[in-house]
Amino acid sequence: MEVAVAGTGYVGLVTGVSLAHINHHVTCIDIDQNKIDIMNKGISPIYEDKLEDLMKKNRSNLKYTTDYKEAYKNKDVIFVGVGTPEREDGSANLDYVYQVIDQIKASINKDCVVIIKSTVPIGTNDIIEEKLNTDSKYKIDVVSNPEFLAQGTAVKDTLYASRIIIGVENDHAKKIMEEFYLPLTKEPYNVPIIFMNRKSAEMVKYASNNFLALKISFINEIANFCESVGANIEDVTKGMGYDSRIGNKFLNAGIGYGGSCFPKDTKALHWLSKTLGNELKTIKACIEVNKAQKIKLFEKFKKDYPDLKNKKVAILGVTFKPGTDDLREAPSIINTELLLECGCEVTAYDPIGLDNFRKIFKDKIMYANTIISAIKDKDVCFIFTEWPEIKNIDLKLYAKLMIKPVVYDGRNCYNLEEVKKHEIIYKSIGR
Ligand code: UGA
Numbered sequence: 001m002e003v004a005v006a007g008t009g010y011v012g013l014v015t016g017v018s019l020a021h022i023n024h025h026v027t028c029i030d031i032d033q034n035k036i037d038i039m040n041k042g043i044s045p046i047y048e049d050k051l052e053d054l055m056k057k058n059r060s061n062l063k064y065t066t067d068y069k070e071a072y073k074n075k076d077v078i079f080v081g082v083g084t085p086e087r088e089d090g091s092a093n094l095d096y097v098y099q100v101i102d103q104i105k106a107s108i109n110k111d112c113v114v115i116i117k118s119t120v121p122i123g124t125n126d127i128i129e130e131k132l133n134t135d136s137k138y139k140i141d142v143v144s145n146p147e148f149l150a151q152g153t154a155v156k157d158t159l160y161a162s163r164i165i166i167g168v169e170n171d172h173a174k175k176i177m178e179e180f181y182l183p184l185t186k187e188p189y190n191v192p193i194i195f196m197n198r199k200s201a202e203m204v205k206y207a208s209n210n211f212l213a214l215k216i217s218f219i220n221e222i223a224n225f226c227e228s229v230g231a232n233i234e235d236v237t238k239g240m241g242y243d244s245r246i247g248n249k250f251l252n253a254g255i256g257y258g259g260s261c262f263p264k265d266t267k268a269l270h271w272l273s274k275t276l277g278n279e280l281k282t283i284k285a286c287i288e289v290n291k292a293q294k295i296k297l298f299e300k301f302k303k304d305y306p307d308l309k310n311k312k313v314a315i316l317g318v319t320f321k322p323g324t325d326d327l328r329e330a331p332s333i334i335n336t337e338l339l340l341e342c343g344c345e346v347t348a349y350d351p352i353g354l355d356n357f358r359k360i361f362k363d364k365i366m367y368a369n370t371i372i373s374a375i376k377d378k379d380v381c382f383i384f385t386e387w388p389e390i391k392n393i394d395l396k397l398y399a400k401l402m403i404k405p406v407v408y409d410g411r412n413c414y415n416l417e418e419v420k421k422h423e424i425i426y427k428s429i430g431r
Contacts, residue, residue: 001076001180003027006100008035008064010046010154010260011117011147012081017054018158019079020061022183027063027071039064047325047352050155072107077180080104081117081147083260090267091275092121098131105132111139113176117147119205119265121272125167125198141173144198146205151259152323159184164193167201206269210283213262215250217289223253223430224296233430234412253430255384255410256293258320258329263290294331297382297408298338300427305380309343312403314378316371317385317411319353327356331410332384339382340364349374351387376401386411395422 001024005016008030016028030036035045042059044052055062065071072078082096097118104114114132116125129142144167149157164181168174174195184191196204223233233253241248257263266287273280302308320330327333332348339346346365348357354367368374371393375381381402383390391413398405399422407419409428419426 001025002074003077003079004029004071004075005079005081006068006104007080007082007096007118008032008039008045009081009083010048010149010151012079013039013044013046014048014051014149014154014158015079015081015117015147017051017058017062018155020058021054021159023061024077024180025061027065027075029065029068029071031066033066036064036066048154049152049323054155068103069107072104073109075108075110075112077113077115077176078104078108079115079117079145084118084120084264084268086264086267090271092119092264092268092271094120094124097124097128101128101131105136105140108138108140113141113143113173115143115145117145119146119209119261119268120202121268122199122202122206125202129169141168141170141176142198143168143173143177144201145177146201148205148208151326152321160189161191164191165201165204166193166195167198168195169198206265209261209265210269210280210286212250213257213266213290214282214286216252216254216257216262217286217293219251219253220256220293220429221289224293226430231430232416236430252412254293254386254412255297255331255429256290258294258331260326260328263329266290294334295338296429297410297427298335301380301382301408302342304427308339311342311344311380312378313339313344313346314368314374314381314402315346315348316350316374316381316383316390317353317387318348318350318357319385322385322387325352325356327353327360330384332357333360335382335384336361336365347374347378350385351389353385372397372401378402379404380406380408383407383409383411383413386413395419395424398422398424 003019003024003026005012005028008028016026020026038045042056044055080100082100084092084094087093125142125144132140146165166177181193185193226233237251240246266283270280270283318332320326336346347368348365349368349371395418398407405424407424407426412428416431
């Protein structure tokens with residue numbers, strides 16, 4: 001089919017490229033000419049495994065443009081995958097979504113289906129359908145089709161998705177969606193498609209992300225409690241995970257969740273529930289626990305070393321998780337701010353994220369190209385992201401290179417027995 005995709009962030013670009021891969025003809029639209037120029041050279045503007053390969057491989061099915069007026073013409077299906085960032089009060093900012101909707105309405109020249117991939121509050125698809133059809137020559141069906149891709153595995157999560165959720169309000173739109181996604185339901189993808197009404201589809205997205213965030217906050221709180229009672233969170237989660245009702249995924253205790261989704265989507269759902277007079281108390285707790293968790297190690301550090309002035313601190317890992325250069329809501333940011341406030345000298349290392357970290361901290365901190373140069377002659381080391389090379393470092397190096405081998409590990413990277421062998425003064429989470 002002829003497809004347009006509005007927005008070339010993680011959601012839009014990965015969606016567009018994946019659809020081109022299953023043989024749809026896709027035009028990706030963005031307002032940023034710079035990004036479009038880069039993509040037209042076959043280069044991905046975001047760091048995402050396998051994305052650039054697929055962009056190159058499916059070049060003949062892909063166009064990139066800023067010219068939305070042309071791009072929305074003659075399309076069967078138009079995806080909206082622009083951001084819905086957090087407003088100050090926690091609610092979702094839908095300005096970008098509505099801007100795109102206005103542009104679509106002003107540009108289309110035939111009936112079509114508009115598919116909302118952006119994460120939007122429950123009821124937004126209804127508003128969009130009304131906006132698009134009021135005083136329009138064309139009949140526009142609006143479909144809710146939330147995405148469940150995670151950064152770092154976005155291409156795999158799209159092509160081999162756990163499920164495709166489609167919220168539709170009529171059979172016509174349902175039929176088009178069945179035909180559109182048919183290739184993904186077959187070998188080698190075999191993705192199940194689940195149809196429901198639009199509000200339920202919108203809710204599936206929020207409920208899924210909020211549940212995963214809640215799982216992390218729950219396990220982080222249990223981890224903190226393990227410290228109080230002398231239990232080991234890793235043994236505890238291992239023991240819990242054998243129960244298939246609980247499962248063993250997303251039970252890694254750590255320094256809190258970050259990224260562009262969980263923090264924003266928990267706050268947006270909480271905001272919506274409060275506004276509707278039916279506050280989700282578990283989500284409120286989830287947000288509070290995560291806020292406190294992000295600075296848990298810093299608090300331990302402050303307690304252990306009350307005089308932090310001029311302490312030389314190495315930070316290993318700055319991105320919100322491995323496999324991405326994204327720093328949004330990364331625990332490294334708030335911790336670096338706190339360390340600087342206390343007069344520490346900070347040197348950061350990350351295999352991918354340093355350019356973005358530099359944009360935030362400029363010359364307030366130092367940047368190291370290797371783990372070795374980051375920890376050399378430092379008083380203390382903090383770990384905020386479990387990149388494989390940080391996990392696999394030869395533990396001898398801490399004692400060899402640091403003034404004193406003091407390590408605060410926010411991602412439980414090392415085995416406690418191994419750490420003991422190297423006489424590292426080691427604090428981690430829930431162990
Ligand atoms: C998340 C969801 O996993 C995706 O399913 C969803 O589509 C996406 O949000 C979205 O709404 O767009 P993402 O933000 O890329 O994906 O990253 P996750 O892998 O979920 O990790 C989020 C945060 O949770 C990271 O900071 C990670 O370190 C933390 N985390 C994850 C833990 O602390 N413990 C765990 O066990 C798992």
